[in-house]
Amino acid sequence: MTLSITLVVNGDRHDVSLQDARPTLLDVLRDRIGLTGTKKGCDRGQCGACTVLVDGRRVNACLSLALTVDGADITTIEGLATGDDLHPVQSAFVACDGFQCGYCTPGQIMSAVGLIAEGDAGTDPERIREGMSGNICRCAAYPGITAAVLDAQARLADSERTNG
Amino acid sequence: MPDPMNPAASGHHVRLGSNSGQPMTRRDGAAKVTGTATYAADNRPEGLVHAVFAGASIARGRVTFLDVAAARAHPGVIEIMTPDNRPPLHVNPDEKFHAFAWRTEALQDDTVRYAGQPIAVVIADTLEAATEGARLLAPLYASDPARIGFDQGTRYDPPAVGIGAEADFAKGDLAAGLSAAAQVTETRITTPLQYHNAMEPHAIVAEWTEDRLTLDTPNQAIVMSRNAFAQYFDIPAENVTLRSPYLGGGFGSKAIIVGPQLLAILAARMVQRPVKLVLRRDQMFGPVQHRGATQQVVRLGMEATGRLTALDHHATASTSSFDDFIEPAANASHNLYASPSIRTRHTGVRIDTGTPGSMRAPGEASGSAALECAMDEAAEALGLDPLEFRLRNYAETDPASGKRFSAKALRDCYAQAAARFGWADRPLAPGQMRDEDGLLVGWGMGTCLFPAPMFPARARAVLRADGTAVVETAGADMGQGAWTALAQIAADGVGLPIDKVVFHSGSSDQPDGGVAGGSAHTASAGGALHAAGGDAIRQLAEIAAADPDSPLFGTGNTGVTARDGRLYRSDDDSRSDSYSDIMVRAGLTELTGTGSGARDPANEERRAMFSHGAVFAEVKIDPELFQIRVTRMVGAFAAGRIINPHLATSQLTGGMIWGLSFALHEEGVHDLRTGRAMNADLAGYHVPVNADAPSVEAILVDETDPYVNALGIKGVGEIGITGTVGAIANAVWHATGKRVSSFPIHIDALMG
Numbered sequence: 001m002t003l004s005i006t007l008v009v010n011g012d013r014h015d016v017s018l019q020d021a022r023p024t025l026l027d028v029l030r031d032r033i034g035l036t037g038t039k040k041g042c043d044r045g046q047c048g049a050c051t052v053l054v055d056g057r058r059v060n061a062c063l064s065l066a067l068t069v070d071g072a073d074i075t076t077i078e079g080l081a082t083g084d085d086l087h088p089v090q091s092a093f094v095a096c097d098g099f100q101c102g103y104c105t106p107g108q109i110m111s112a113v114g115l116i117a118e119g120d121a122g123t124d125p126e127r128i129r130e131g132m133s134g135n136i137c138r139c140a141a142y143p144g145i146t147a148a149v150l151d152a153q154a155r156l157a158d159s160e161r162t163n164g
Numbered sequence: 165m166p167d168p169m170n171p172a173a174s175g176h177h178v179r180l181g182s183n184s185g186q187p188m189t190r191r192d193g194a195a196k197v198t199g200t201a202t203y204a205a206d207n208r209p210e211g212l213v214h215a216v217f218a219g220a221s222i223a224r225g226r227v228t229f230l231d232v233a234a235a236r237a238h239p240g241v242i243e244i245m246t247p248d249n250r251p252p253l254h255v256n257p258d259e260k261f262h263a264f265a266w267r268t269e270a271l272q273d274d275t276v277r278y279a280g281q282p283i284a285v286v287i288a289d290t291l292e293a294a295t296e297g298a299r300l301l302a303p304l305y306a307s308d309p310a311r312i313g314f315d316q317g318t319r320y321d322p323p324a325v326g327i328g329a330e331a332d333f334a335k336g337d338l339a340a341g342l343s344a345a346a347q348v349t350e351t352r353i354t355t356p357l358q359y360h361n362a363m364e365p366h367a368i369v370a371e372w373t374e375d376r377l378t379l380d381t382p383n384q385a386i387v388m389s390r391n392a393f394a395q396y397f398d399i400p401a402e403n404v405t406l407r408s409p410y411l412g413g414g415f416g417s418k419a420i421i422v423g424p425q426l427l428a429i430l431a432a433r434m435v436q437r438p439v440k441l442v443l444r445r446d447q448m449f450g451p452v453q454h455r456g457a458t459q460q461v462v463r464l465g466m467e468a469t470g471r472l473t474a475l476d477h478h479a480t481a482s483t484s485s486f487d488d489f490i491e492p493a494a495n496a497s498h499n500l501y502a503s504p505s506i507r508t509r510h511t512g513v514r515i516d517t518g519t520p521g522s523m524r525a526p527g528e529a530s531g532s533a534a535l536e537c538a539m540d541e542a543a544e545a546l547g548l549d550p551l552e553f554r555l556r557n558y559a560e561t562d563p564a565s566g567k568r569f570s571a572k573a574l575r576d577c578y579a580q581a582a583a584r585f586g587w588a589d590r591p592l593a594p595g596q597m598r599d600e601d602g603l604l605v606g607w608g609m610g611t612c613l614f615p616a617p618m619f620p621a622r623a624r625a626v627l628r629a630d631g632t633a634v635v636e637t638a639g640a641d642m643g644q645g646a647w648t649a650l651a652q653i654a655a656d657g658v659g660l661p662i663d664k665v666v667f668h669s670g671s672s673d674q675p676d677g678g679v680a681g682g683s684a685h686t687a688s689a690g691g692a693l694h695a696a697g698g699d700a701i702r703q704l705a706e707i708a709a710a711d712p713d714s715p716l717f718g719t720g721n722t723g724v725t726a727r728d729g730r731l732y733r734s735d736d737d738s739r740s741d742s743y744s745d746i747m748v749r750a751g752l753t754e755l756t757g758t759g760s761g762a763r764d765p766a767n768e769e770r771r772a773m774f775s776h777g778a779v780f781a782e783v784k785i786d787p788e789l790f791q792i793r794v795t796r797m798v799g800a801f802a803a804g805r806i807i808n809p810h811l812a813t814s815q816l817t818g819g820m821i822w823g824l825s826f827a828l829h830e831e832g833v834h835d836l837r838t839g840r841a842m843n844a845d846l847a848g849y850h851v852p853v854n855a856d857a858p859s860v861e862a863i864l865v866d867e868t869d870p871y872v873n874a875l876g877i878k879g880v881g882e883i884g885i886t887g888t889v890g891a892i893a894n895a896v897w898h899a900t901g902k903r904v905s906s907f908p909i910h911i912d913a914l915m916g
Contacts, residue, residue: 019239019240019290020292022292022296023290023292027291027292030206031208031290031291034208035199036199036202036205036206036208037198037199037200038199039203039363039364039412040205040365040442041363041364041365041445041846042445042845042846043444043445044445044845044847046445046845046846046847047363047445047846049363076199077197077198077199078198078199078200080198081198086194086197086198090194090197090198091197093193093197094189094190094193094194094197095189097189097190097810097811097813097814099196099197099643100413100643100644100645100814100815100818101362101363101364101410101411101412101413101414101641101642101643102192102195102196102197102201102410102412102643103203103362103363103364103410103412103413104363104412105196105197106197106199109197125858126855126858128854129854129855129858130854130855132853132854133853133854133855133856134853135853135854136363136846136851136853137363137854138361138362138363138413138415138851139363139413139643139814139818140817140818140821140822140825140852140857141814141818142821142852142853142854142857142860143817143857143860144814145854146854
């Protein structure tokens with residue numbers, strides 16, 4: 001039995017044929033579509049390295065069977081920058097040294113983008129740390145990550161004010 | 165005094181500083197934040213198939229049956245590899261054929277020596293099919309009882325600890341020191357098994373093209389591993405290409421070759437296709453090393469004045485039943501506090517786990533934890549402030565060897581960190597401080613120490629006639645920032661702005677960058693890069709000096725300085741010549757220099773070389789629930805020349821959070837009956853998350869070390885863990901009055 005699904009990833013439509021229901025969204029993104037920016041750290045929703053946005057919501061791609069997100073609009077780390085122009089969260093992670101080895105970074109950044117969009121953390125570092133605590137960084141770049149989220153949030157708010 | 169800027173004393177002065185010392189952001193930053201940095205498992209060569217190994221569910225015994233037929237029948241499964249059909253290896257995986265060879269399991273037979281050991285490999289078209297195939301093998305075993313924990317294991321006297329370090333050491337008369345003491349304290353500390361758990365699980369993509377082998381696998385010692393892989397498969401080293409541009413964390417676990425890597429290569433040979441094998445998170449709790457558990461006893465003898473008379477540190481550490489890596493914990497007491505008598509000893513205990521290995525600050529972290537707790541307890545016994553007690557035992561010369569230190573700015577570390585933390589306001593007695601919410605507040609401190617070794621490393625620098633350079637070494641960036649810091653040094657070596665330098669690293673076809681371990685990579689590979697640049701500049705200067713058309717013609721003993729793509733007469737800045745002009749006139753398109761990282765052996769002979777630091781920690785503890793939070797940490801570190809303060813700070817704060825993790829979080833728990841890891845995932849094996857580390861600050865203390873190596877560089881990667889573990893435990897005592905005896909500190913240890 002072949003199962004056909006459609007995913008819109010970073011604005012591009014992908015028709016994917018699955019032999020069975022087993023592949024996760026994470027493995028489909030990495031192995032079938034070839035977007036390897038999203039990382040596998042634990043494969044059971046405990047580390048957050050595979051965080052992507054599914055219809056705007058932060059999701060652990062390793063815990064989502066691809067079949068269950070048929071038709072969804074998915075944003076991965078590859079979909080944030082515009083050409084060579086980094087997304088403000090990406091530039092903030094570089095500027096604040098919000099990573100070391102970089103392996104958890106795509107998940108951290110997608111989580112930060114989601115957190116900022118959720119708008120619940122405000123500018124309280126404690127709430128940002130809490131809101132980013134679903135993403136483990138074994139290098140422990142946490143001070144830089146928190147600084148980066150605050151920095152990016154301020155930049156995004158500035159640009160909204162300017163544009164709005 | 166030798167001029168550290170001019171190590172070769174060749175008369176050709178290369179200035180260090182236009183790139184080094186700058187807080188530049190990571191050069192690989194854009195790749196890492198856009199998802200384009202390619203980690204091993206991101207490689208997908210044409211025709212790729214997936215391999216999954218089945219792990220033993222017993223800790224000791226033999227595999228008696230595997231349902232190969234069932235696995236083979238699963239759709240998508242291509243091949244099953246077991247000890248019965250495994251292709252041959254030229255080197256027995258149980259042979260320790262070089263210093264960094266661990267005994268490992270590559271299906272050499274049917275024995276099981278720890279839970280999670282690979283016992284078969286399933287190769288399939290998809291990861292899902294390989295995973296299911298491995299499950300279908302449903303192994304049967306003849307099992308022997310597991311030996312887990314200090315009580316079940318077999319004790320022995322190890323001939324060496326760590327990698328070739330002394331197991332026993334004595335200086336002075338310990339018995340006399342103890343009997344002369346006005347007070348003697350004894351501190352007992354237990355530390356658990358810890359698993360590295362880099363975010364990137366071990367991974368390998370292996371591809372054979374006849375007798376050539378291409379490997380994408382994260383590696384901390386690229387050329388050494390390339391050579392060892394070649395030996396396992398009996399092919400010339402140059403037939404192996406090992407690519408490791410990015411490691412998703414290593415922490416010591418990716419320096420040596422492990423069984424799963426060999427199995428993937430064997431699988432690729434078996435099915436004649438490229439094979440990818442990525443460990444599942446639970447598979448990271450067995451075949452890829454860990455930090456052994458320790459039981460430590462530290463006895464301190466003190467005069468009434470607070471001066472140590474005796475320091476006795478005994479560490480018992482776990483290793484596997486079949487190989488030796490004893491966490492060299494007691495050796496952490498050799499070089500820190502002045503004592504007329506010091507004795508350190510180690511005992512090994514064989515248990516049924518995989519073999520431990522180097523895990524970030526191996527020995528230094530666990531040993532420091534015990535020593536710093538002991539120092540705090542001794543300070544309490546004497547009624548002294550813990551910092552004052554440490555200052556009274558400040559070592560002006562290396563306590564173990566008697567040598568002078570190459571540089572030691574530890575007093576500045578104490579002073580700066582204490583001032584920043586506000587230590588002066590600390591009440592001496594425990595249980596005196598509460599915050600506005602009624603939480604118990606405690607302040608503790610610890611001293612940080614880490615040696616400054618160097619590994620052999622080589623590099624090549626090629627100046628090009630267009631005014632650029634290509635500089636190469638097989639360095640490893642596992643997050644410490646080698647892509648950036650090494651490039652900064654390389655650019656200074658060739659006297660060019662960094663944007664004129666192409667830096668190649670992370671592949672075995674480059675000169676040997678040595679081991680990214682021991683916090684020695686920047687010093688070792690950086691030293692080689694700088695020397696290679698210096699060699700190229702020296703040759704260029706000789707050409708210019710001999711060229712009548714050069715403004716530098718006849719520049720003999722006065723020498724030249726290289727800066728921004730030009731050579732300047734050292735005694736006359738108005739006379740200069742550009743690299744391009746010199747090379748074009750000489751008809752050269754390229755000029756190649758080579759270099760190696762080295763330390764003056766005479767300095768090694770005469771000086772003890774260490775990075776130093778001090779960490780101060782604040783904890784807040786719920787008086788009823790005893791939940792512990794580290795609310796604030798301040799560290800100050802002196803580590804010689806800092807190449808990139810931005811990245812060095814991240815290394816140090818990351819290390820301090822590893823210390824926090826050691827103190828409060830990490831613990832590998834094995835079932836005493838089955839020997840299996842019971843918390844083999846990131847929910848059960850706790851590491852800190854963002855909310856666990858609210859305020860962590862690292863101060864870089866100025867220190868010039870003229871002896872440690874030509875560039876004056878010491879390491880920053882591991883020192884942050886040392887000192888911190890004890891600082892937190894001591895803060896817990898200061899909050900509660902309870903001394904802890906085991907790590908991680910659990911709530912129940914503070915109850916009652």
